[in-house]
Amino acid sequence: MNSAYILSLLQGLWATVVLSLLTFLFGGIAGFIVALARISRNWAISRGAAAYIEIMQGLPLLVLMGLCFYGPSILGYDSLSPLTAATFALTLYSSAYLGEIWRGCIQAVAKPQWEAAECLGLTRWQRMRAVILPQALRIAIPPTVGFLVQIVKNTSIASLVVGYAELSYNAKIINNATFEPFLYFGIAALMYFAICYPLSVQSRALERKLNVANR
């Protein structure tokens, strides 16, 4: 085992974390918009959001990466950097899943609370902001933390079409030189595990807490 290789894996890990955070940031913003669009009373908007979710959930992430990587240059923009293209693709992908998760959370609290808030004479947006969203946020946290795990794992796809040098990319490069797949992919897997497992555990613990509180 060579320390330069370990360093390279750690650099890859850092790149994975950066891409994950960017994805969560932009994917979260876009996902929130998708969720609101999905529950919009405007038929066209809500159907449009539903179609968007349907399409994003019916495409392999790899294909989405390709579209985001090659698409902009065709439209006349400069070709995107691997990080930008990967963030773009993962944002689209995550926004659909997060949007669907959050729509579920909003609707779970909305139904019983909506009428009560309506009686108070609040506008739709006021009701949403003052009554629905704070409660939805509470039940949205466990599945959102759970989805973070998906994001982190999905960043590995960015090593393929767009060639973003994150953890699995660096591990593959090292393996090409050393032919020790069990060792280096094993270490890479453990690094992913070290990020994802605590998030999974946290997500489950939060969910349990929520279930107890709601009982």
Add this chain to the structure above:
Amino acid sequence: MTYNFDFAAVLAYWPLLLEGIWTTLRLTLFCTVFGILLGGACAVVRTGGPTWARWIVSLYVEFIRNTPLLVQCYFLIFGIASMGIRLPILVGATIALTVNIGAYTTEIVRAGIESIHRGQLEAATCLGLSRTQTYLHVIIRPALERVYPALSSQYVLLMLASSIVSSVGVEELFGISNRIQSETYRNFEIFVVLGGIYLGLAILVRGGFALLGLAMFPRRRKLGTPL
């Protein structure tokens, strides 16, 4: 700057695309069968096995669910090759994908098994059914019926994720399109075409699962309500 789209150049390779679709579907089918067997067995062990076996299954499930499929593929397929074992690449890919989907299946089926009420087991016991008979007819069957929607979604995702095995050299739909790419340089068009095909396949696989569900669960067919 205007770009002249040329889908014809890509679609001219339709026999190659068909071959890729066929491979993707075969891969999905094998992994579905093996994945459900593996996941079902692990779920049974996880809920009713000896403590040490439950531990092993938990470890397997947690490890797979918290690492990327791509790294699992690299680890297994390159790893097996490094031991000097020569496997056809499609077999290696089937193993890797099955190991992956098996863990997700375990969790889903386990949730189904745990949702079966204790009274059901008592009733089966009092009627004289053996442990195996109880498991088969009173636990597994209704558990599968209950989690079937979740299971189908997971296997649609598996079909989409099977594109990842192109990275280890499997010429399924995504992998085979690399060839078209290198001959036509119509990168964007290829991804658009691939996207369309995968969307169609997702609908197809979902429909297949829906039909299978109707065949397997007569109660669902007759009443249409969730169990």
Add this chain to the structure above:
Amino acid sequence: MSPIVELKDVRKSFGELEVLKGVTFEVNRGEVAAIIGQSGSGKSTALRCMDRLETIQGGSMLICGHELHDDDIDLKSLRRDVGIVFQSYNLFPHLTVAENIMLAPRMVKGMKQRQAREIADTVIAKVGLREKMDCYPEQLSGGQQQRVAIARSLAMEPKLMLFDEVTSALDPQLTGEVLRVMEQLAADGMTMILVTHEMAFARKVADRVIYMRDGKVHEMGSSDILRMPATPELAAFVAESAEH
């Protein structure tokens, strides 16, 4: 006439809590015995011990010739002889009424489909639900589900039927249809032990009434004891039940 059920000083604890503190009684072939008492008196536990859903820790219990205190008891044979019906029906939700009834005859007795179907037809007629054979449990009312549960037990041709508060989960108007089925069963000569809150039913059908209190048999006798209780506790219990 030799008793088909014989309990002698039966004891059972859950952890620290002693639920049965020496229960002794007998039930003869063809008799209907009603076990009554406040909740927590141990009556349901006693019943569950009789089908070995719970194991007893002291005393002896003889059910249809099976020694239940024995560790190497033939459970399969015990459960052929004893049928039990639960408060919560416990029908298998993914199977039709016919499949629910035929499952055990096919699995346990190894019957062919046709033979099992004949038995199912017979027992479903006994509970008066012939037209519901192909329905699923969720399509039936609670009372109908409970009647199917009774039929499912009868299909194994048991020598003894146990009923664990089978009408407690039912609305009053559905209780009657289940009790009528049980009454007919008693008239046909089935040996039955029922844990019940239905005093009127116990008075009418039971040959033997067993009043349990605090893990013991407090008073026992013919159904006359419900009219003329010997102990003030049973008198109070009967009076209290009459109010509901």
